[in-house]
Structures are given as C-alpha cells and as structure tokens.
Amino acid sequence: MAKHILVVDQGTTSSRAIIFDSHAAPVAMAQQEFPQHYPHPGWIEHDPDDLWRTTLTTARDALKNSGIDPADIAGIGITNQRETTIVWDRATGRPIYNAIVWQDRRTADVCAGLSAAGYDGLVRERTGLVIDPYFSATKIAWILDHVDGARTRAERGELAFGTVDTFLLWHLTNGAVHATDATNAARTSLLDIRSGQWDADLLDLFRVPASVLPRVCDTAGPFGTTAAELLGASIPVLAMAGDQQAALIGQACLKPGMAKATYGTGGFILLNTGDKLVLSNHKLLTTIAYQWNGTRHYALEGSIFSAGATVQWLRDALGIIATSAETGVLAAEADPEQPVYLVPAFAGLGAPHWASDARGAIVGLTRGTTRNELARAALESVGYQTRDLMSAMFDDASGIGTEDGERIIRVDGGMTASDWTMQFLADILDATVDRPVVTETTALGVALLAGWQAGLYPAPDNFGQTWKLEHRFKSGMSDGERDRRCAGWRDAIARTLLQTS
Numbered sequence: 001m002a003k004h005i006l007v008v009d010q011g012t013t014s015s016r017a018i019i020f021d022s023h024a025a026p027v028a029m030a031q032q033e034f035p036q037h038y039p040h041p042g043w044i045e046h047d048p049d050d051l052w053r054t055t056l057t058t059a060r061d062a063l064k065n066s067g068i069d070p071a072d073i074a075g076i077g078i079t080n081q082r083e084t085t086i087v088w089d090r091a092t093g094r095p096i097y098n099a100i101v102w103q104d105r106r107t108a109d110v111c112a113g114l115s116a117a118g119y120d121g122l123v124r125e126r127t128g129l130v131i132d133p134y135f136s137a138t139k140i141a142w143i144l145d146h147v148d149g150a151r152t153r154a155e156r157g158e159l160a161f162g163t164v165d166t167f168l169l170w171h172l173t174n175g176a177v178h179a180t181d182a183t184n185a186a187r188t189s190l191l192d193i194r195s196g197q198w199d200a201d202l203l204d205l206f207r208v209p210a211s212v213l214p215r216v217c218d219t220a221g222p223f224g225t226t227a228a229e230l231l232g233a234s235i236p237v238l239a240m241a242g243d244q245q246a247a248l249i250g251q252a253c254l255k256p257g258m259a260k261a262t263y264g265t266g267g268f269i270l271l272n273t274g275d276k277l278v279l280s281n282h283k284l285l286t287t288i289a290y291q292w293n294g295t296r297h298y299a300l301e302g303s304i305f306s307a308g309a310t311v312q313w314l315r316d317a318l319g320i321i322a323t324s325a326e327t328g329v330l331a332a333e334a335d336p337e338q339p340v341y342l343v344p345a346f347a348g349l350g351a352p353h354w355a356s357d358a359r360g361a362i363v364g365l366t367r368g369t370t371r372n373e374l375a376r377a378a379l380e381s382v383g384y385q386t387r388d389l390m391s392a393m394f395d396d397a398s399g400i401g402t403e404d405g406e407r408i409i410r411v412d413g414g415m416t417a418s419d420w421t422m423q424f425l426a427d428i429l430d431a432t433v434d435r436p437v438v439t440e441t442t443a444l445g446v447a448l449l450a451g452w453q454a455g456l457y458p459a460p461d462n463f464g465q466t467w468k469l470e471h472r473f474k475s476g477m478s479d480g481e482r483d484r485r486c487a488g489w490r491d492a493i494a495r496t497l498l499q500t501s
C-alpha cells in the first residue's frame with residue numbers, strides 16, 4: 001500500500017513540493033523561486049510556463065531527494081496562490097497572456113465603475129466578496145478584451161480559464177481535467193457561495209462567458225490522475241484548496257470561532273463560522289472555508305496586502321537590511337521614544353478599508369529616525385493591520401465559538417519565526433497567539449485531505465491530533481500603552497487615506 005502524500009504548494013514567489021509520510025510528517029521538500037513581472041505601475045504578472053515548470057521540477061526533485069518510488073505516493077494535494085488568473089488555449093494548453101497576479105490593480109477603474117453603478121449589493125450577497133481588482137472576474141474580462149480575438153475564441157469554446165490550481169491540474173492530467181475546488185471558485189466573484197454553482201447574473205455582469213469556466217468540485221475528492229510520464233507513475237489528485245483555506249485546515253481550525261493568521265507575502269486571517277454564512281458589516285469577505293461530501297463550511301476573511309512584502313521592501317528596495325531575520329533584532333533596538341508608523345499600502349489597502357488607490361506612507365519621521373525605527377515600524381504594521389481585521393471579525397461573528405471566553409489565534413508563515421513580531425502581535429491584539437511545531441500548515445492542510453481520501457489519515461474530525469504547540473505568546477502590554485499605540489496607527493491610516501480623497 002502506498003504510504004506517502006505529495007503536496008504541490010504553488011505560491012506567489014516560489015513553487016514547492018513536500019512529501020508527507022504516513023504520520024503526516026514532512027520527509028522531503030524542494031523549492032524554486034520564479035521571476036515577478038511588473039509591466040506597468042500596479043501591474044503584477046507571472047509567466048504561466050514558470051508556474052508549471054517550477055511545479056513539475058520541484059515535484060520531481062522532492063521525489064528524488066526522498067528516495068521514494070513514485071508508485072509509493074498514494075495521492076497528490078494541490079494548494080495555490082488564489083485569484084491569480086490564467087487563460088489558455090484548450091487545444092494546445094498554451095496561455096494566451098501572462099498570469100495576472102492577485103495583487104494586480106489594473107482593473108481598479110472597472111471595479112469603481114461597477115460600484116458606482118450600484119452592483120456592490122448583488123456581488124456581496126451572491127459571492128460574499130466586495131467588488132475589487134483582487135478577484136479573478138475582472139482579470140478574466142481584461143485578458144479577453146486585450147488579447148486580439150480572445151473574446152470571440154472564448155465564446156466559441158476554444159479557451160479555458162483557471163486559477164493556478166486549475167492550470168496545474170490541467171497540465172498534470174495532460175489536459176484531461178478542467179476543474180477547480182469550491183475554495184478557489186469562491187474567489188473569482190463568479191460563484192454563488194450558497195449554491196456552490198457559477199452564477200449567470202455575475203457572468204453577465206463581469207462579461208465572462210460560461211464556456212471558459214472549470215467544473216467546481218469538493219475540496220477533497222478525486223480530481224483525476226497524473227500522466228505517468230510526468231512523475232514516473234499515474235498518481236491520483238485527491239485534494240485542492242486555495243492556500244489560505246488550506247492553512248485553516250492545516251491549523252485544525254475546523255470548529256466555529258477558531259481563527260488562523262498566515263503571514264507570507266501578504267497576511268490572511270480566517271475565522272471559521274461553520275455552516276453559518278456571515279455577511280460582514282465591516283467590509284470583510286465571506287468565503288467558503290472548505291467543502292466535502294457536498295457540504296460547504298464558511299469563514300470570514302480579512303487580507304493584508306503587504307506583510308512579508310514590507311520586509312522585502314526594506315531589503316530589496318531600500319537596502320537597509322541584508323536578510324529578513326535582521327528586522328527583529330533592529331526592532332528590539334529601536335528608540336521607544338520615537339513612534340514611527342509605516343502604512344504599507346504599496347498596492348492599496350485591503351479590508352476593512354478597501355482603498356485600491358491608497359499608497360504607502362511613513363508617519364512620525366524625525367532627523368533622529370534610523371533603520372531601527374523603520375524595521376520596527378515595518379513589523380508593527382503587520383500587528384496593527386491584524387488588529388483592524390480581528391476587531392471587525394469578532395464583531396461580525398459575535399457569539400460564534402466564544403463559549404470558553406478566550407480568543408486564541410493560530411499563526412503560520414515565514415514571519416512567525418520572529419519572536420519579536422509574534423510577541424508584538426499578542427500585545428497589540430490583547431490575545432493569545434499560538435505558533436505550531438509544523439508551520440508549513442498550508443501544505444499540511446491539503447496533505448491531510450489527500451491522505452484522508454487515500455485512507456492514510458483519519459477523517460477531518462480528528463485532524464486536531466496532528467496539531468502540536470511550539471510556543472504560546474501572551475499579551476504583556478498595558479491597556480493604556482495599547483490604546484496610545486493604536487491611536488497613532490489610526491492617525492497614520494487617516495493620513496494615508498487622505499491621499500485618495
């Protein structure tokens with residue numbers, strides 16, 4: 001019996017492959033970065049061939065590094081950067097344009113026009129989302145309108161659309177399967193999240209022909225089988241989930257009221273609301289958390305567009321640090337008498353502001369400001385943005401999962417390695433922050449689902465057995481200090497938003 005699971009984790013800046021054993025422990029990994037393309041200010045693209053090439057290469061490398069026979073892989077799980085949009089030729093599999101990345105803002109004017117025309121209510125009610133360039137629908141229409149002949153070809157059924165999961169599944173099966181899962185479909189602005197079906201009114205509104213759309217499937221279940229020549233064996237694909245929903249599963253946040261925060265390029269907070277679909281009063285997103293056996297479970301979500309990317313900006317654009325790990329050391333040495341606030345609105349502000357045109361700001365600079373204070377401000381910006389989101393979430397989901405009275409946030413992603421950042425997060429949230437032993441929770445989430453489907457792992461009710469605490473951070477900040485700091489942050493946000501008015 002095959003005893004391992006292969007996970008494809010295709011992210012915004014790199015592709016990874018991780019092999020998990022029969023105890024859901026990672027035993028081998030391979031990773032490759034790929035180029036980012038910025039053809040115009042606010043535009044961000046990937047070459048789809050880079051996504052496929054690095055995915056296939058890392059999967060092969062992980063198998064080679066592990067020494068495991070491909071025939072011993074019981075199943076594959078795919079997790080991916082969400083909303084990123086690809087359109088390709090059904091006959092050849094060749095993309096007709098670069099992938100438009102989730103961070104891309106080129107359709108801001110289109111979205112503003114739809115909002116001005118009064119469609120916010122319809123979109124929010126059907127999809128749980130706001131009208132924003134973040135999501136896939138306006139990206140699809142942009143490609144069809146800007147590539148010669150594309151819209152006509154799409155209407156003839158010659159083109160296919162997919163988020164990255166769908167594009168990879170298509171290639172892994174040599175074009176035999178054109179499908180997505182409910183969590184990725186829910187991020188397109190085209191899915192009715194109550195019925196789980198593509199919505200005809202939304203297709204008309206966003207000018208997307210139904211012929212390009214993939215089939216929507218459960219998050220866990222049979223998606224098809226890989227072509228044997230790709231990985232050395234025909235392996236069933238048994239789970240697919242958008243990266244943030246996969247992390248929710250990997251953190252075993254499967255009960256209503258449980259929350260997780262993932263800090264990578266961006267920051268993403270999800271609060272499980274169970275089978276209750278909660279529409280936010282604070283411009284948060286309502287999304288499908290996961291779906292199996294045809295049953296949908298929901299979550300509230302808030303997105304921070306720039307988390308780890310803010311630290312990368314310090315390193316790559318300003319050149320004031322050599323490695324990301326330096327920021328915690330510098331922050332600890334910053335002058336407490338110099339309050340500096342960095343609002344990292346490099347690509348606008350997400351929830352609860354949703355200001356596409358906002359641009360970054362640094363507030364509080366003096367002649368005595370050094371890189372220490374800038375490093376501290378960069379890390380603190382993640383905590384402040386998280387607080388904004390969590391406050392809104394707990395208000396929207398009042399009464400859900402609060403029986404024990406304690407709010408605990410489970411964290412994962414690269415930034416959680418910084419004890420300084422996690423302690424500040426606990427302080428500014430006035431909550432408990434739990435960091436698990438296995439922080440690769442995105443990959444673990446789809447590994448657990450694929451392993452469950454393959455008969456290797458228990459059912460989701462028992463996924464909590466795999467979660468182990470590495471460190472717990474408790475708040476040590478006084479209420480007065482927290483209030484003072486948060487007032488400064490609110491002032492910095494107000495100054496930033498003034499730029500858009």
